[in-house]
Amino acid sequence: MENSVAIELKNITKTFGKIVANRNVSLDVRRGEILSILGENGSGKTTLMNMIAGIYYPDSGEIYIDGKEVVIRSPKDAFGYGIGMIHQHFKLVDVFTAAENIILGLNEKRKYKLSDVARRVSEIASRYGFELDPMKKIYEMSVSEKQTVEIIKVLYRGADILILDEPTAVLTPQETSKLFAVLRRMREDGKSIVIITHKLHEVLSLSDRVSVLRKGEYICTVDTCDATVSSLTEAMVGKKITLNIDRCDPVDPTDRLIIKDLECINREGTKILDDVSFTARSGEILGIAGIAGSGQRELLEAIAGLQHVESGQISYIDPSTGAEENLRDKTPIQIRQLGVRLSFVPEDRLGMGLVGNMDIVDNMMLRSYRKGNSAFLRRKEPRDLANEIIKSLEVVTPGPNTPVRRLSGGNVQKVLVGREIASTPTVLMAAYPVRGLDINSSYLIYNLLNEQKKNGVAVIFVGEDLDVLIELSDRILVIGSGRVTGLVDARNTTKEEIGLLMTKTPEIEQSENEGGEGE
Amino acid sequence: MIEFLAQSVRTGMTFLYGSTGETLTEKSGHLNLGLPGIMSAGAAFGCAVEYAYGSAVGKLYVNPFIAVILPIVVSFIGGMLMGLIYCFFTVTLHANQNVTGLILTTLGTGLTGYIISKTHSFAFAAKYFTKPLPFAKDLGWFGKLFLSYGILVYLALAIAIISSIILSKTRVGLNIRAVGENPATADAAGINVTRYRYITTMIGSGIAGIGGLCYIMDNLFGSWEYTIEAMGWLAIALVIFTVWKPNIGIFGSILFGMLYNASAYIKNISFAQTDLIEMLPYAVTIIVLIITSARKRRENQPPAHLGLSYFREDR
Numbered sequence: 001m002e003n004s005v006a007i008e009l010k011n012i013t014k015t016f017g018k019i020v021a022n023r024n025v026s027l028d029v030r031r032g033e034i035l036s037i038l039g040e041n042g043s044g045k046t047t048l049m050n051m052i053a054g055i056y057y058p059d060s061g062e063i064y065i066d067g068k069e070v071v072i073r074s075p076k077d078a079f080g081y082g083i084g085m086i087h088q089h090f091k092l093v094d095v096f097t098a099a100e101n102i103i104l105g106l107n108e109k110r111k112y113k114l115s116d117v118a119r120r121v122s123e124i125a126s127r128y129g130f131e132l133d134p135m136k137k138i139y140e141m142s143v144s145e146k147q148t149v150e151i152i153k154v155l156y157r158g159a160d161i162l163i164l165d166e167p168t169a170v171l172t173p174q175e176t177s178k179l180f181a182v183l184r185r186m187r188e189d190g191k192s193i194v195i196i197t198h199k200l201h202e203v204l205s206l207s208d209r210v211s212v213l214r215k216g217e218y219i220c221t222v223d224t225c226d227a228t229v230s231s232l233t234e235a236m237v238g239k240k241i242t243l244n245i246d247r248c249d250p251v252d253p254t255d256r257l258i259i260k261d262l263e264c265i266n267r268e269g270t271k272i273l274d275d276v277s278f279t280a281r282s283g284e285i286l287g288i289a290g291i292a293g294s295g296q297r298e299l300l301e302a303i304a305g306l307q308h309v310e311s312g313q314i315s316y317i318d319p320s321t322g323a324e325e326n327l328r329d330k331t332p333i334q335i336r337q338l339g340v341r342l343s344f345v346p347e348d349r350l351g352m353g354l355v356g357n358m359d360i361v362d363n364m365m366l367r368s369y370r371k372g373n374s375a376f377l378r379r380k381e382p383r384d385l386a387n388e389i390i391k392s393l394e395v396v397t398p399g400p401n402t403p404v405r406r407l408s409g410g411n412v413q414k415v416l417v418g419r420e421i422a423s424t425p426t427v428l429m430a431a432y433p434v435r436g437l438d439i440n441s442s443y444l445i446y447n448l449l450n451e452q453k454k455n456g457v458a459v460i461f462v463g464e465d466l467d468v469l470i471e472l473s474d475r476i477l478v479i480g481s482g483r484v485t486g487l488v489d490a491r492n493t494t495k496e497e498i499g500l501l502m503t504k505t506p507e508i509e510q511s512e513n514e515g516g517e518g519e
Numbered sequence: 520m521i522e523f524l525a526q527s528v529r530t531g532m533t534f535l536y537g538s539t540g541e542t543l544t545e546k547s548g549h550l551n552l553g554l555p556g557i558m559s560a561g562a563a564f565g566c567a568v569e570y571a572y573g574s575a576v577g578k579l580y581v582n583p584f585i586a587v588i589l590p591i592v593v594s595f596i597g598g599m600l601m602g603l604i605y606c607f608f609t610v611t612l613h614a615n616q617n618v619t620g621l622i623l624t625t626l627g628t629g630l631t632g633y634i635i636s637k638t639h640s641f642a643f644a645a646k647y648f649t650k651p652l653p654f655a656k657d658l659g660w661f662g663k664l665f666l667s668y669g670i671l672v673y674l675a676l677a678i679a680i681i682s683s684i685i686l687s688k689t690r691v692g693l694n695i696r697a698v699g700e701n702p703a704t705a706d707a708a709g710i711n712v713t714r715y716r717y718i719t720t721m722i723g724s725g726i727a728g729i730g731g732l733c734y735i736m737d738n739l740f741g742s743w744e745y746t747i748e749a750m751g752w753l754a755i756a757l758v759i760f761t762v763w764k765p766n767i768g769i770f771g772s773i774l775f776g777m778l779y780n781a782s783a784y785i786k787n788i789s790f791a792q793t794d795l796i797e798m799l800p801y802a803v804t805i806i807v808l809i810i811t812s813a814r815k816r817r818e819n820q821p822p823a824h825l826g827l828s829y830f831r832e833d834r
Contacts, residue, residue, distance in 0.1 A: 076709045091704040093697050095817050103690075104697050105708030112690045139817050 003030040005067070006161055006192045007052060007083075012061035014047055021047040024061070025218040027211045029161065034183060034193045036203040036224075038236055039213035040438035041410040042396060045196045046088075048213070049163045053085035054078035084154030085163040090146050092138045099134040102153045124155050128185050142293070144175040151182075162186070163194045168202060169435065173466065173499070174291070180206050198236070198438045200229050201467075212236055237440060245446050245471045248454065253281035255317055256458035257303070257340075257427055262312035264298050264482075272298045273482045276312070280427065280458040282319065285449060287473030287490060288462040289498050295482035296462045300429045303460075304340065305332035316340065319426055319456070339426035353416050356405035360386040360397065360415055363404055367423060389418035393444060410437045414445075421448055428452050431462040446472055466495045478502055521663050523777070523784045529668065529737055531776030532675040533558075536730025537754025538772060539679045539765045540598070543723035545758060546686060547716050548699035549609065550826040552620030554727055555751025556627020557601040561728020562735050562747055563631040564597030565590035569644050570635075578643040586644045587670060590732055598728020601627060602721035610716050613828045628748050637743055645741030671733040676769060678726055683766040695719050699822035702829035712829055730754065753779070756804040762811055762819040775800045 007029040014022045022044045029035050039045045050056045052063065054075045062069050065081050072078050078085070092101050099117045110116070118134035125132045130148050138146060147167060154162055164183075168176045183193055183206065197203060203210055203224065210227055212219040212235040219235050257280040264273040273295045280286050288296055301307035303314055305327065314327040316338055327335055354363050364382035386400040393414040397407055404412055417433050430449065434442040449472065453459050463469045469476055470490050478486040478501040486501035537558055544551045551557070569590045573581055605623055608614040648669045655666035686692040697705040698715045706712050731747050757775055761767040778799040782788070785796070811819045 075707060091707045093700045093704055094823065095700060096697070100693055104693060105705065105710045137817070
C-alpha cells in the first residue's frame with residue numbers, strides 16, 4: 001500500500017511559556033491510512049495535532065499539505081485544507097439538534113433549510129455506517145451519539161483528513177468497536193485518519209502505522225504489523241516496564257458491606273437499580289463490570305448516601321467492633337466517618353469531587369476541614385498531604401497552590417484518587433479511576449488499590465477495561481440494566497464470559513433502554 | 520371593556536419593545552439589567568430631538584412624517600449607544616454583566632433627568648404618533664381593537680415577529696443562539712463571538728430604546744414621566760415570562776398590559792387593593808418561572824451562558 005503523503009510536518013516546535021510542548025517534531029500522514037499518535041499524558045500529542053487543526057500556531061517549523069507549504073492560523077483555514085479535528089471535549093450546543101450543530105458557523109450558499117441539512121446528514125451517516133437521528137437534541141444523546149455528531153460535523157465540511165483526540169476514552173467496548181468499523185470504512189473511502197491515543201491494544205487493532213511521541217519529542221514511526229505491546233511501551237515510556245498487576249490472595253476476608261435487594265429510581269422515574277444484592281469483603285477487590293450507564297454510578301452513590309434508596313438494605317460491619325450498622329438511615333457525612341470512601345471519576349472530572357478554582361491544598365481540606373476545632377483553618381496538614389500526593393503519584397504541577405483547573409486531566413484524577421486513598425478508608429469505592437490516564441499512571445493507581453487491599457480494605461472497583469478488571473479483581477460482579485446478571489471468580493473467567501453477562505437482558509418487562517443515560 | 524383591551528395593547532407594546540430587545544440581548548448571552556436605563560435613555564434622546572425639532576420650526580408647523588421618524592431613529596441610536604457601553608465593559612473589558620447593567624440603569628435614569636425636565640410636553644408630536652389607521656372609526660369594536668393604534672404599536676409587533684423569525688429560522692439566528700448557549704463551541708465553529716455579541720446587544724438595546732419613546736408618546740400622549748424605569752423592570756420580567764421567545768412576547772406583553780392597567784379600570788377599590796393589583800405582573804412572572812423550571816424542558820431554560828463573559832483562553 002504505497003499512498004501519497006497528505007500532511008507532512010517538519011521540525012515543528014511549540015512552547016507555552018517555559019514549557020516546551022513539542023520540540024522539532026517531524027512526521028507525515030498518508031492518504032487512506034489510519035495513523036496512531038501514541039504517547040503518555042503530556043507528551044504533546046494533542047498540542048501537535050491542534051497545530052494542524054488551527055487551534056495553535058507553531059513557533060517554528062513547516063507544515064506541508066500535498067507537498068505544498070501551508071499556513072494554518074484558524075480552524076477555518078484547516079477546514080479549507082480538508083482537515084477536521086474531533087476534540088476530546090465535544091464542542092456542541094446542548095439545546096440544538098444534531099443537524100443544527102452540524103451546520104453551525106457554516107456559510108453555505110444554499111438556502112437555510114434544516115430538513116435539507118438533515119437529509120444530507122443522514123446520507124453521510126448511512127454512507128459510513130453511523131446511526132444518527134439528525135433531529136435529536138444533543139442533551140438527549142449518549143456520549144457515543146455526541147461523538148458521532150462531531151465526526152459527521154467534520155465530514156459535512158468536506159474534511160478528508162480526520163484527527164480524533166482520544167475518541168475511545170468515554171466509549172463502551174461495543175461502541176468502540178462500532179467506531180472502529182466506521183473508521184475503517186472511511187479509510188477505504190480514501191480518507192486519512194489520525195487517532196491520538198495511549199491505549200495499546202487499540203493502536204494494534206486499528207492503525208496502519210504508529211508514531212510515538214515522548215516528552216514533546218518525536219521518537220519513531222513503525223508499521224503496526226511490526227509492533228508489539230512491549231516494543232511500543234518501551235518507545236512510549238523510554239524504558240522497559242512490566243505491565244503486570246501483582247494480585248495477591250485475599251487475606252482472611254470478612255464481610256464488610258452487605259447489600260440486599262437494593263432498588264433505586266432515577267429522576268425520570270425509571271428503575272435504575274433493581275433487586276441488587278452482593279457482599280463486599282475486606283482485603284478483597286470486588287470488580288464491577290457493565291455497560292456504561294447500567295446503574296454502576298447509582299449503586300456507588302446509594303452506598304455513599306448520595307442516592308435515595310427506594311427499598312433494600314445496606315449494612316456495614318464495623319471492623320473494630322463487629323457491630324452491624326445500617327447505612328441507609330445515615331447521612332453522607334456519617335457514612336464517610338465510618339470509613340466508607342467514594343472516589344468517583346465522572347466523565348467530567350471536575351464535576352464531582354474537586355473544585356476547579358481551588359488549589360490542591362484547599363481541595364485536600366474539603367475532606368478534613370470538619371476536624372479542626374479552631375475558628376481558623378490550619379493549612380499545614382493538608383499541605384503536607386498535597387505534597388505527599390504530588391510526590392508519590394508524580395502529579396505534574398507547578399506547586400501545591402496551583403488551581404486544580406489548570407492541571408491536565410490525568411493529574412486532576414491523581415489528586416482526586418490520592419485524596420480518597422489518603423483518608424485510610426475501610427471501604428474504598430473507585431469508579432473509573434484510570435479513565436483517561438496513561439499507562440504509567442494507570443498502573444500506579446492499580447498498585448494503590450492493591451495496597452489498600454493488602455491493608456484489609458474492602459475495595460470496590462468499577463472499571464471499563466475488562467482485561468484490567470480480570471487481572472486486578474478477586475471477584476467480579478456484572479451488572480446489566482440495573483440488575484445483577486452474574487458474579488464470577490476473576491481468576492477463572494474470560495472476557496467473553498463477562499461480555500456475555502454484561503449484555504444479558506434480565507427477563508423483565510424493562511426493554512433495553514439505551515441512550516437514556518446521557519450525562 | 521374594549522377600551523380596556525385597547526389601552527392594554529398600547530401599554531403592552533412598551534413592554535414588548537423592551538422584552539424583544541432584551542430577548543435578543545439575552546440570546547447572545549448578555550443579561551442586560553441596564554434595560555430600564557436604556558429605555559429611559561432612548562426616550563430621553565428621542566424626546567430631546569423632538570423638542571429641538573419642534574422649537575426650530577415651531578410646534579404647530581412640524582412635518583408629521585419627520586416628527587415621527589426622527590425621534591424613532593434617534594431613540595434607536597440612543598439605545599444602541601447604551602448597548603455599546605454595555606458591550607465595551609462586558610465583552611472587551613470582561614466586566615461583570617450584572618454590575619455593568621445596574622450601572623447603565625442608574626446612568627440612563629440619571630441622564631434622562633438631566634436632559635428632559637418634567638415640564639416639557641410633546642403632545643404636539645404625540646398626536647401624530649397615536650394617529651390611528653383609516654377606517655378604524657367605521658368598523659366598530661373590530662376597528663377599535665385592531666386598527667385604532669399609532670405607528671409604534673404596529674412597529675413593535677413587526678419587530679417582535681421579525682426577531683422571532685430571525686432567531687428561529689435563519690442561519691444568523693442559529694449563530695446568535697449558539698453564542699449565548701456555548702460561546703466556546705461557536706468560536707470553534709468559526710463564529711466571531713465578539714462581533715455577534717456586540718451587534719446583537721446593540722440592536723436589542725436600540726429596540727428597547729424605542730420602547731421608552733413608545734411609553735412617552737403612545738401611552739402618555741406626550742407628557743413626560745420618570746416612570747420608564749419601572750416599565751423596564753417589568754420588561755425584563757416579561758422576557759422570563761415568555762421563555763425567551765419574542766412571538767410569545769406579543770401575547771405576554773398584552774397580558775402584562777392588562778394586569779398593569781387593571782387597577783385603573785376596576786371601580787370601587789381601595790388604594791391598598793390598587794397596589795395589590797399592580798403587583799400582578801410580578802406575581803405572574805414568578806408563577807411562570809416556577810412552572811417552566813419545574814417542567815425542566817431544556818428549550819424553555821435561559822441560554823446556558825447567560826450572564827457569563829467569554830474568554831477564549833479560559834478552559
